[in-house]
Amino acid sequence: MSLSPADLPNSYIGRSVPRPHLARLTQGRGLYVSDLSLPRMVHVAFVRSPYAHAEITRIDAQAARAMPGVVRIVTGEELAAFCTPWVGVLAHLKGLKSAPQHPMAIGRVRWQGEPVIAVLAASRAQAEDAAERIEIDFSELPPVVDVMAALDPARPVIHAELGDNLAFERRLEAGEVDAAFARSDAIVEKTFTFARHTGVTLEARSIVADWNAGEQRLTVHLGSQAPHMMQNIIALHLGLAEPQVRILCQDVGGSFGIKVHVYADDMAVAALARMLARPVKYVGDRLESFVADIHARDHVVHAKIGVSNDGVIQAFEIDDLTGIGPYSVYPRTSAVEANQVVNLVGGPYACPNYRARTRVVFQNKAVMSQYRGVGHPIATSVTEGLVDLAARRIGMDPVQIRRRNLVADNAYPCASASGLKFEALSHHASLDKLLAMMDYPALRAEQAALRARGIHRGIGFASFIEITNPGPAFYGVGGARISAQDGAAVRLDSTGAVICQTSITEQGQGSGAIIAQVVATAMGVAIENVRVILGDTDNTPYGGGTWASRGAGIGGEAAWQAGRALRDNVLKLAGTILQAVPETLDIVAGAVVDADGGTERMRLSELARIAYFRPDTLPPDFQSELMATRHYVPRQYPFAFTNGIQASYLEVDTDTGFVRLLRHWVVEDCGTIINPQLVDEQIRGGVVQGLGAALFEHCQYDDQGQMINANMADYLVPMAGEMPDIDVAHVVSPTLESALGAKGAGEAGTAGAAACVSNAVNDALAPFGVEITEIPLVPELILRALGRA
């Protein structure tokens, strides 16, 4: 193509077009799964395990069965006849092991919150009332709670058949690590600790499953990011053929990776619908969300950096340990985050010497898996924390050490020490832009002046790389049936309206808007005339969905290709009608025009009228084709890497330990930007989730494996009053693999936010010689580090 999409006349690429459908949501006219009600629907409440590890010795549901409204009470054994167990492993994560997991516990419970019994009743309240009358005797077993304890041979093995609690281990060695450390002038060695946290989607996970015995079909309303994946898995484990399962994903109250996994309770609901042959609804209440949704992070990373006095980084080394709960989550597994940590540490820097090990262990806590940023926040915090501490050791400014070591902007294509392939990144251009935005010298001057008055402000940086647009390397090669490609079908209707069915999904990112922008631009029509259909396995092309920052880059490209293909078909038809060579025609603003001069020849509505209602006026051998379908998957690179840098300016109250965020800046490079406003808001939302992890969010467990703050009052999330304004800017290095050149942007904010906050806190506390390498940075932690607790 000679013209880039953004250069086309009337292009919507690069414009902040408002999202269609938003008015509906502002008026309370959305339809979230929790809003749904179907004829004959019953509600389910789960009795969940109160213990982290125990044998179930007796269940007595007699009294509960007699409670008002109760329809059925189902145990794990009973449900097993309707749903086969699954094992969350992938072949390419070599050695990863896990045990078969059932929708509800059979015989033994392995985490507090594991579903044990399903109570189905006419209303949720009645189901909960009955659930309280169920008696279960548990015989408690010693739990494995701490990640450090999991590998201790004196601790119990959670799945005896697996032999030990080690789920996965990976080692990597690149370059000459020992020699590089030997020649370093300074070596920093630290242990970085990352608390468990979780997504807290404002709408808890919800599902309505409806088995229609007449049709022999299961319709599942689910806020999933990956409908075709769920179709495959539900069919597989319920013993159905894939076409017997339809997944509908309409409005979703937040996801962030939480709603891309297979959950025991969701599978239970699908199986219960089949068992009862009627619609079953489950809406997690907030208390159970905290123990039933996946958790994330929970890493302890022993890490080391070597640097020479001129500031050149000589080597990185990490030893990562992470706890994933009692099962590897299906089908994406719980080893991907650890694997990413190994891949990503040191990624922005031109340092060939790198040694890494990660170990992933089972424990009796809630299951852990991929959540927004997957591994990036860990890798970025470790890398950037080490880089800042190394700079401190050799007396170098944090900006200076980054300048010296970030991969040069003209070095691409190249690869990282861990083997990641980079097509084109812009670390230095991003750093330059960031420094200008924040006026770095002025901030340093202000910091020094305030410090003299006993006010402790800090500036922290975090460069990062981000994996986006994954091809089959993520899941497909490991045997998971998760589509790497996405599809779009675009059609012209009889009035000239354009409809696009896409396999990507919407959880609020604006997927629908960017697809409409791309299709409108590809076709040459006004965006108001484009309607986007998504989230329905019956009515969209087969594809992966929206996760891993792939919606715009992969789904958007498929829509572009489909729109261009339909445009060509339309011009062929127009050429026939107008007795013109199609190449001399174009489509602009919904009309066929002369490519040269732009004179309007016919409206698309007129063209469509002829095609659909008066094809008798067309030559007998001409058949118009007013629908085109295209698929896209990147082939050249396994991932399209993006990069960026964030900075934080904050104040630490050394008397109370409180951190006040003052400003936050982000420069990132996601290639072609389809909708600047949507990209910026993805960045801001992602940053704030990262700030939550940095300062507040923590799933706290006691030594018996009980989550002690599993409610919204005690599990803190960022509130409006505590969050700073966030300035966002971009450098644009499009990927040349696709016509659009778009890469992902949904996770960049989360990747670097906590890292630069940690660095800023350490910068603020530099006069006290404090170096904290743990998040969340709660007041007690800071006071302890200051020796004031």
Add this chain to the structure above:
Amino acid sequence: MNISLMVNGEQVEADVLPRTHLVDFLREQLGLTGTHLGCEHGVCGACTLRLDGVIVRGCLVLAVQADGGVVETIEGLSDSGEIADLQAAFIARNALQCGFCTPAMLIAAQDLLQHGGVPSREAIREHLSGNYCRCTGYQAIVDAVETTAQAREASR
């Protein structure tokens, strides 16, 4: 128990269980699903609505407590046009992503805007601190509220 109340300008008579909270009543018995539930214990603000002209957390109010009262939900405020400018500002600024927090956020913001004047960004952030949003990071919401306040002030 029988209750009688005004909901979005319509008189409603209903039979409710004493333990049913106002949001369950609105959602399940009246089909007004625009009011959402995020925590059901008074923390997240997703259930914010107006009762007798004052914003309350609907999950903390029992339906029977609204007996004889006047309830306004997002559906009513939308139909009356009272917050049309604020809704438009939210859309223009992309101040909602998943939109789950949005009905309550709009009602809470309108409560602040009704005091008149143009509140500072800090005051807006403070006022909205009882309403969690997990998607936006809040800045776009603050912008939209600020823009609306400025526009209302200018047209006063």
